[in-house]
Amino acid sequence: MKYIIFDFDGTLADxxxxxxxxxxxYAETFKYYPVKSEDIIATRNLNLHQRAKLFNFPMHKLPIILPKIYSYFKNHILEVKVFxxxxxMLDVLSQNGYSIVILSSNAKENIEMLLKQERIDTVSQVLTSSKLFGKDTVLKKFINKHQLIPENVLYVGDEVRDIIxxxxxxxxxMWVSWGLDGLDLVEKEKPKYVxxxxxxxxxxxxxxxxFQSNGEKENMI
Known part of the structure; x- marks a missing residue:
């Protein structure tokens, strides 16, 4: 395996x-329901459309609302940290020959700002998808550009839409359990690793x- 592609929000960034x-x-402006932290936890095993229905979120207005969300993110970047x-972890993978790439629906500027803020210099490339459900197109272009076979790439993320x-x-x-979606939701899509x-x-x-050469023991995964 040569490349590891990481999702950003919920996988790397808290x-x-x-x-x-x-x-x-923006809840009042677009007439959907506000949420609390317990709502996010309680809906981990609902897909995006189920969550949208629950909170009366207008999915057809997503192209209007999402840029506002990411603009808010940019203005509050100092409040965001990596997990x-x-x-x-990124340092170890890079030192062992892996090329680290990020693919996100978040703005490239936001991602690069956080990487600089956290002094992370192991990421070789940041890819973004302008569409929330368009990552497969970006992945296909990346694979073709670098003339890769799927076995030489691993995607690491926390959402079922990324597995799809x-x-x-x-x-x-590879699904990470500390992000947005829950195991009951993602296991239906059969991630290779958990x-x-x-x-x-x-x-x-x-x-x-x-681990033998570094005198370390593998932790439970």
Missing amino acids: SSTVFMDAWNT EGIKE ACNKVGLPF VHTPQGIISTLLPPTY
Whole structure:
């Protein structure tokens, strides 16, 4: 495997609070219901359309609302951090020969700002999808551009829509449990790997010789 493509929000970046605040900021304007942190937890096993119906969110207005959400994100970037252990995990993967790529629906400027803020310099490329459900198109272009075979790429993310995108182009998928979607929702799409910590990503991808040479034990994943 040569490339590891990471989702950004919910996988690398702990941005749920900022996105919740952004959501609530525009709730009255677009006539949908505001949410609390417990609502996000309670709806982890609902898909996007089910959540939209529950909170009366107008999906047809998504192209109007989403840029406003990302603009709010940019203005509150200092409130966003990567999850604990993410930077160290990226460093280890990069040191062991993996090329790190990010693919997100978030704005490229926002992602690059956070990487700089967190002093992460292991990401070789940031890809963005202008459509919430258009990642499969971006992935296909990336694979063709670099003349890759799916077996040489792994996508790491937290949402079922990302698994569906990977399944369309035949990419293996690793689901992380600390993000937006719950296991009951994503397991129907059969992710190749399931991990519960950033260390679990390392434990899954690196051979036992890495841990032996570094005097480390593999953590539970």
